[in-house]
Amino acid sequence: HFPHREAPGKRWVYHTSDTYLLGVAMNAYLSEQTGEPSDYYRDLLVSIWRDMGLSPTLDDIRRTVPDGTPFSGYGLVLHARDIALLGHLLASGDARFSAYFDADMLNAAMQRNAADRGLDAGGETLRYRHGFWGWNARSVLGCKTDTWLPFFSGYGGISVVLLPGGTVYYYFSDGGVHAFANAVKAIAKASPVCGGMS
Structure with a gap:
């Protein structure tokens, strides 16, 4: 394991892979809260996109495999x-x-x-x-x-x-x-x- 070089929130470092890990963590958290397999994109975001009047192309996101984990940080298709x-x-x-x-x-x-x-x-x-x-x-x-x-x-x-x-x-x-x-x-x-x- 690698120790922090400085306290979190002090230095900006951008990694899209960190956004992907956040998506994995959000799925785990939702599953823990609901007691069922959860998908933050399907279960939360799609209804927001519909409410905003966005197109059905946003009904899905690029995934690691079909029906797999949302590829957070990548993969949105927008008109x-x-x-x-x-x-x-x-x-x-x-x-x-x-x-x-x-x-x-x-x-x-x-x-x-x-x-x-x-x-x-x-x-x-x-x-x-x-x-x-x-x-x-x-x-x-x-x-x-x-x-x-x-x-x-x-x-x-x-x-x-x-x-x-x-x-x-x-x-x-x-x-x-x-x-x-x-x-x-x-x-x-x-x-x-x-x-x-x-």
């Missing part, structure tokens, strides 16, 4: 409409999320809590909290105050940036491009972005 709608609902603060998720954790992930931006994720303007990235666009946009924007980033070149007022910018590629600052600058000319998600 462009799903990305746009889910991003819009998150960015606009749709009340349905508070029925399903811890409000404090969601607010921290969505960069709505100035006291909890997350751990430094490789630079002064980059944070990570509860599965969401956060980027401070203040200097890029010339804002007077910090402007933290939550975003998703996926393998190969997936970016989904959540902006104030429910605006969403998304870009999917397989060329390893994760740049979106110029797109956010263009959006800021048409819709207020400075100040962030607060």
